[in-house]
Amino acid sequence: MERQVEAERKYALRRGQELPSLTAVGRPGPAEEFVLEATYYDAPDYRLTRAWRVIRRRVGGNDEGWHLKLPGDRPDERIELHEPVERRRLPAAFRERVEDVLEGAPVVPVAILRTRRREQQLLGPGDAVLATTCVDQVRATVGDHEQDWWEAEVELVEGDHGVLDRVEAVLAAAGIHRAATGSKIARALDEAMVQALSPDHSARGAVLAYIAQQVGVLQDREEAVRQDAPDAVHRSRVATRRLRSALRTYAGVFGHGTTKALRKELRWHAEELGAPRDAEVLRERLQASVPVLAPGDREVVAARIEAALAAAHDRVHRQLVESMGTDRYERLQLDLAQLVAAPRLDVMAQEQAAVVLPPMFDAAVERVRRLAAHAAARPGDLTRWHEVRKAAKTARYGAELLVPVLGERAERARALWEAVTEALGEMQDAVVSQRVIGELSWQAVTDGLPRLPFDDLRHEQDRLLRESLARGREALSAALAA
Structure with a gap:
């Protein structure tokens, strides 16, 4: 099981909106486009999402596979664990890592997010990759409900947290601010999580x-x-x-x-x-x-x-x-x-x-x-x-x-x-x-x-x-x- 610490920030975009030039922070590097499809897993009452634990199986892009995201030591950081995409069922090691939150509840598919992503590197001295920026067009399916939105992500690679702050300053000057939710799945499940709190007598x-x-x-x-x-x-x-x-x-x-x-x-x-x-x-x-x-x-x-x-x-x-x-x-x-x-x-x-x-x-x-x-x-x-x-x-x-x-x-x-x-x-x-x-x-x-x-x-x-x-x-x- 692979483990890494990721540091990223998400920003809300209007439909069709692009990121401004970030040359004040670094040079633009290679760009790629991907089509991603991720199935997200949680308990029926969404207790993992509420506790900032995210489990997904994603196909497409450079990091296909099962991903488990856990809270990191800093607000912008997440610990991410990876398992091979070939598995059809939730890896046992993932369930073990979140059992303290699950307390015996089942883990089932709760949402599918399809994303069209344009990703670009932000380079520093010596062509070091300071960060990657992504512009995402997202379509989320939760049961019979669908919604779509645009958002941006900025994820550190070799840069420090000061890079995130400088990028944020440029985005803020262009009227682009942090997303209301820190993850795509939290936004996709927002309405479902509210409904789950209501008594169901059916x-x-x-x-x-x-x-x-x-x-x-x-x-x-x-x-x-x-x-x-x-x-x-x-x-x-x-x-x-x-x-x-x-x-x-x-x-x-x-x-x-x-x-x-x-x-x-x-x-x-x-x-x-x-x-x-x-x-x-x-x-x-x-x-x-x-x-x-x-x-x-x-x-x-x-x-x-x-x-x-x-x-x-x-x-x-x-x-x-x-x-x-x-x-x-x-x-x-x-x-x-x-x-x-x-x-x-x-x-x-x-x-x-x-x-x-x-x-x-x-x-x-x-x-x-x-x-x-x-x-x-x-x-x-x-x-x-x-x-x-x-x-x-x-x-x-x-x-x-x-x-x-x-x-x-x-x-x-x-x-x-x-x-x-x-x-x-x-x-x-x-x-x-x-x-x-x-x-x-x-x-x-x-x-x-x-x-x-x-x-x-x-x-x-x-x-x-x-x-x-x-x-x-x-x-x-x-x-x-x-």
């Missing part, structure tokens, strides 16, 4: 705020997932599930069929995340059950569990990391950022969230009710209860999204559905645990070890299964009755 606002939180988790934890840092895989998996649930439950907010493919890709990533997480949960669960065994059997069984599930975890985590290096994963992350930045919405998205979202949530609850009746007709079929659990999780996250909209009412619903999913989740963990114990038992017998300790462990999981299913059915009745 369905669009509620759903996109929730989705943005989850995309932020995925971006923020991405490197930690690769490193298998504590809780990183778990948090990312939950965020992926929340995204899928939101896109399913509140699909009516979006254009017809616009999120189906994205939900499919989220399911793929959730499965990749789920494999190492499941291995973690199973290892913890089975090790917690070892104390029910006779003292002489505990160490042997615990060692078998640890060896098998630790190896399984390492294997599937490597597969997860490999999947995150594919074009498919990169496209998923780009699509998620685009979903936050520029979603395709139905007209109802502009309606009040408190009016249009609750019926969508009620439809998710009705789906749970139908699946619950189906499971109750054959209560011993645990596959049916597993389907109930998945639908209940969708309802849980649907209620969670509504908490900022409906307050205590939604919070009560969220808590009720959480109780259902936690109990039925334990049931499903017990089902999977019994299968794993069976595999461990078979291998142990093959190696000449007794089978009985594994049978005892399986019986313990069967007891936990029945207890958790009973709790789940009780919690389900309470949730459906609310």
Whole structure:
């Protein structure tokens, strides 16, 4: 990653206005013209721009690439970091440098600036390049809004800050003064930043705020997932599930069929995340059950569990990391950022969230009710209860999204559905645990070890299964009755 300190000043120009002669400061040097296109990135509430942090990906000109600009030691100075333009996604090192401002928020494209630039060197003694001057014709696109303006930049190269002062004096004499904002993106986002401070009670606002939180988790934890840092895989998996649930439950907010493919890709990533997480949960669960065994059997069984599930975890985590290096994963992350930045919405998205979202949530609850009746007709079929659990999780996250909209009412619903999913989740963990114990038992017998300790462990999981299913059915009745 390249790093440099730039010192520059920006000046407002009228349309078609040119800079006056600067021969009082230096000799005119070579001139060039460029067409630049820069995509700027920020959180949905523009917190980076407000904090004088700028991230862009620019093509065209002499410095194509990803740029991160940070405040410097002096008012005219900025620290600028560069990464290659070939990257399609925000460099991880950039996000790390601004995480103190982001605080977990997602970074998404917020504006495109197209600039026609005429650049000229200002030379001093010995042909030293004191500075470069630029006359820019700018067209900025922010959502559906476009604006254009002219401005000038003067950037130091080998000169000192006195050069900037002398240039400014010449410009001031010609009636050219500092721009009202210190950066192009701040000017482009001026109106959007004002609007972002206003409360948004629409369905669009509620759903996109929730989705943005989850995309932020995925971006923020991405490197930690690769490193298998504590809780990183778990948090990312939950965020992926929340995204899928939101896109399913509140699909009516979006254009017809616009999120189906994205939900499919989220399911793929959730499965990749789920494999190492499941291995973690199973290892913890089975090790917690070892104390029910006779003292002489505990160490042997615990060692078998640890060896098998630790190896399984390492294997599937490597597969997860490999999947995150594919074009498919990169496209998923780009699509998620685009979903936050520029979603395709139905007209109802502009309606009040408190009016249009609750019926969508009620439809998710009705789906749970139908699946619950189906499971109750054959209560011993645990596959049916597993389907109930998945639908209940969708309802849980649907209620969670509504908490900022409906307050205590939604919070009560969220808590009720959480109780259902936690109990039925334990049931499903017990089902999977019994299968794993069976595999461990078979291998142990093959190696000449007794089978009985594994049978005892399986019986313990069967007891936990029945207890958790009973709790789940009780919690389900309470949730459906609310």
